[in-house]
Amino acid sequence: MSSKFDATPSPAAARRNSTARSQALFERALDVMPGGSTRATIFFHPHPPYAAHGQGSRIVDVDGNAILDFTNNFFSAIHGHANPATVAAVAETAARGISFGLPTEIEVDLAEHICARSPVFETIRFSNSGSEAVVSAIKAARAFTGRPAIAKIEGAYHGNYDHVEVSLDSAPANWGEAAPAGIKYARGTPDAVLGDTVVIPFNDPEAAIRLLEAHGSRLSSLLFDPLPSRVGLVPASPEFVTAIRETTRRLGIVLIVDEIVCFRLSHAGAHPLFDLEPDLVTLGKVIGGGLPIGAVTGRRDIMAMFDARPGKPAVPHGGTFTANPVTMAAGLASLRQLDHAAYDHLNGLGERLRQGLTTAFAQAGIPAQVTGMGSLFRVHPHARAVSDYRSGFPTADEKALQGRLHTWLVEQGYLLTPNQSGALSTPMTAADIDGLVDVMVEGFGWAARERAAA
Ligand SMILES: Cc1ncc(COP(=O)(O)O)c(C=O)c1O
Known part of the structure; x- marks a missing residue:
């Protein structure tokens, strides 16, 4: 039939x-x-x-x-809908308990699976969305550097945190000439957010170097997607990648590469395709097999900002549903097929x-x-x-x-x-x-x- x-x-x-x-x-x-x-x-x-x-x-x-x-829930359902292995993993895991106030083995399994995909992924921290992963990465960078501000690319989308929304929809009437103007996205965004966000034009190495140098002593991080969808889904040029990597390294700015979408480009994600050495990488979407997820991964010394063993971590981060076993099982089942x-x-x-x-x-x-x-x-x-x-x-x-x-x-x-x-x-x-x-x-x-x- x-x-x-x-x-x-x-x-x-x-x-x-x-x-x-x-x-x-x-x-x-x-x-x-x-x-x-x-x-x-x-x-x-x-x-x-x-x-x-x-x-x-x-x-x-x-x-x-x-x-x-062709949206696949905004680029997340890489195996389409009702993928049999993912559905089976979800059902089996849920039958043993949906979420606990304790860690589970499958969280370690998924962490190991992802960390094995790139030497850049030294340790990993899960969250419930890509937006939350971006916030965690920014907080870790702030704690690590002791600096308050971030830089981001004009027009680039990174979720719904105030700072990363700056200049998301700037337009010819307000976007500025010499340097991109900081434009609020949501009405009511505090002015302080603009003071702590530097906007950099994509694929313009000279402007990037100039702006990073001008604000370097206040910048904790540069948030960067090498294939930013809302910027036009055009790849970052090799000259731009070299400029931002060299300048952020020289000025002690943490380079956060947002691969929440572009991780799907290869087995190890996007950074190897761009010859890019991130300090931190944010992940989400496909690593959750269709369930809500985010993750921040990267350099062990920066990721140590989340370590709770000394007492209060530099960056306290929790979440009732973070790393719940059902999401972890869906992510692992999905990634194993990739x-x-x-x-x-x-x-x-x-x-x-x-x-x-x-x-x-x-x-x-x-x-x-x-x-x-x-x-x-x-x-x-x-x-x-x-x-x-x-x-x-x-x-x-x-x-x-x-x-x-x-x-x-x-x-x-x-x-x-x-x-x-x-x-x-x-x-x-x-x-x-x-x-x-x-x-x-x-x-x-x-x-x-x-x-x-x-
Ligand atoms: C590049 C990028 N970063 C971050 C996010 C936010 O992820 P989430 O929607 O899971 O919060 C998205 C969502 O589309 C995205 O495209």
């Missing part, structure tokens, strides 16, 4: 028969949650479809529509997608481009060269086009983020990739016709 999962989304088919049940759920949610949503990052207008269940690369929504999932063959499969599909889109855009005369690496991609609705946050920043017209395109893709059964970025999962096939190329090209054509008709 065929199931909804067998359906390969086709641009020709009218895929969405109904959205009535999702709409009804959203109306209920509006009564009990601000804006009807719990995650700002997954909301889009008029409301997202509500997921009923998922298997592999597909989700089925509550109205029975099949969705080919062998070199799995990375080759994922990265090969990523290459196929980027090449396919580049060729198709050129053949169809569409002014668009695709960036990314490995199993990560982002489509930009313009042909300007993207090297940093400012060059990738969409115009108002391009933003509107992104919105129309997102609506089109969801209607055709393809889920990407609203700015057309995505991540591949191991159950995906070449046919899935080719389907996205086709539907993306059709979507650009449709969006252009819609605009002309408006």
Whole structure:
């Protein structure tokens, strides 16, 4: 018997028969949650479809529509949905007790597994989210250096801590000229946060050196993602990597490499691909097998800031659910399947997608481009060269086009983020990739016709 999962989304088919049940759920949610949503990052207008269940690369929504999932819960579900080995590990572990106020063996197993993947990962500390891991890394750097401030890259996303949100959505009207201006993200962010956050433009070695030197005596850390999604998902240049590594080392600034997303690029994560020697690395997403997780790992002497054996640690860090055995089991089951063959499969599909889109855009005369690496991609609705946050920043017209395109893709059964970025999962096939190329090209054509008709 065929199931909804067998359906390969086709641009020709009218895929969405109904959205009535999702709409009804959203109306209920509006009564009990601000804006009807719990995650700002997954909301889009008029409301997202509500997921009923998922298997592999597909989700089925509550109205029975099949969705080919290129978000994989924001790049975390690297084996797609309901991965059998992960589900079995979760069930077996939960049956023995879901969480304890005591450590468990599987926490040591997962720590050993991750630390064995890179010599940089000397010791590790788990948390419940990537955001929390970033906060822990910053606190460890502050304690280690005795300095209060941090530096971050303009436009880069690192979770929801006040300091790391600075300049996340700066725009031409306020982003400053000589040096990026510190712009608050959430209304009500204290002014002191801006005083303790230095913003550095991506891929500009001279500016990075200048700003790090100007603020060096106050800087505890530089927070750096070498493939920052919101900056355009373009890789850091070798010159930029060399500049920030040499300068942070010379000035005694802890280099925190945020691999919460880009750890999925290779067995040892992203830093070896960029020839980058981090002091600390933050992890999350794929290391939890689909359950909430974060981790900070790296140099033993800095990680010692968390050591509770002398009495009060330099950085006290706990968490009721931290390193709970169910999350640890899911993470271990998921990572054990991520062998070199799995990375080759994922990265090969990523290459196929980027090449396919580049060729198709050129053949169809569409002014668009695709960036990314490995199993990560982002489509930009313009042909300007993207090297940093400012060059990738969409115009108002391009933003509107992104919105129309997102609506089109969801209607055709393809889920990407609203700015057309995505991540591949191991159950995906070449046919899935080719389907996205086709539907993306059709979507650009449709969006252009819609605009002309408006
Ligand atoms: C690079 C990066 N850092 C940190 C985070 C925060 O992780 P979490 O959502 O688990 O708090 C994210 C989340 O998308 C991220 O992309």
